[in-house]
């Protein structure tokens with residue numbers, strides 16, 4: 001609501017970042033955020049950090065599998081591999 | 085970095101890199117002819133994410149592990165029926181969710197979310213009274229991408245994700261760790277797209293804060 005009446009603050013801008021990246025902001029909110037980002041290095045830096053986090057989270061992937069868990073799954077494989 | 089042979093998934097970054105270079109489709113074809121190494125790579129790639137997402141649906145770690153194991157049995161029994169209309173990953177997580185429901189450990193939780201909640205995702209101390217940065221973030225993309233193999237970075241990200249409360253953990257795992265679309269995530273978890281975005285927003289903010297902490301602590 002505040003977005004309709006005045007410039008977005010940095011504190012508000014950071015809460016819009018996910019909807020911005022997900023392309024889920026209204027056209028009006030998107031324009032307001034883009035205007036803010038164009039003149040605010042801090043928020044542009046924040047957006048860039050979040051983008052980097054998404055890329056890094058995907059690159060790093062899930063936790064490594066415990067050897068015992070892997071072994072248990074391989075035993076399942078040996079038991080069921082003929083079934084398909 | 086030395087290349088590793090398949091089947092040696094001991095959790096080193098080299099193994100992770102190797103696994104990431106082999107396409108799921110290639111592994112599935114090998115799985116069809118009973119190749120154990122292909123199975124090892126697939127479970128190394130997905131099992132822990134399956135457990136994490138199962139944990140959203142069932143009420144204990146042990147039950148989540150069981151559901152994830154049941155999922156692999158279903159994969160082994162049904163791999164010849166997989167037609168490639170969706171990605172293997174999507175198929176796999178759909179099986180998991182169906183198994184979780186069959187396990188019936190509990191009805192899917194009511195996620196009570198107030199999308200208008202103003203719980204801040206950045207420490208209020210970083211803004212002045214007018215809401216402008218007093219301690220602005222600086223871009224760290226180049227630095228982080230150059231250090232993706234560093235244990236300190238890997239640890240920071242994985243620990244941050246593991247410490248997320250549900251449903252943030254399931255949403256961040258599916259959306260960011262596994263790269264499924266928001267649409268797929270909402271279907272798998274029985275949430276609206278809007279709620280997925282709210283949950284994702286909170287989860288990502290915590291991972292960002294953890295990574296920023298590592299960067300500020302000094303990456304060289």
Ligand SMILES: [Zn+2]
Nearest residue numbers: 010013040043
């Ligand atoms: Zn700003």
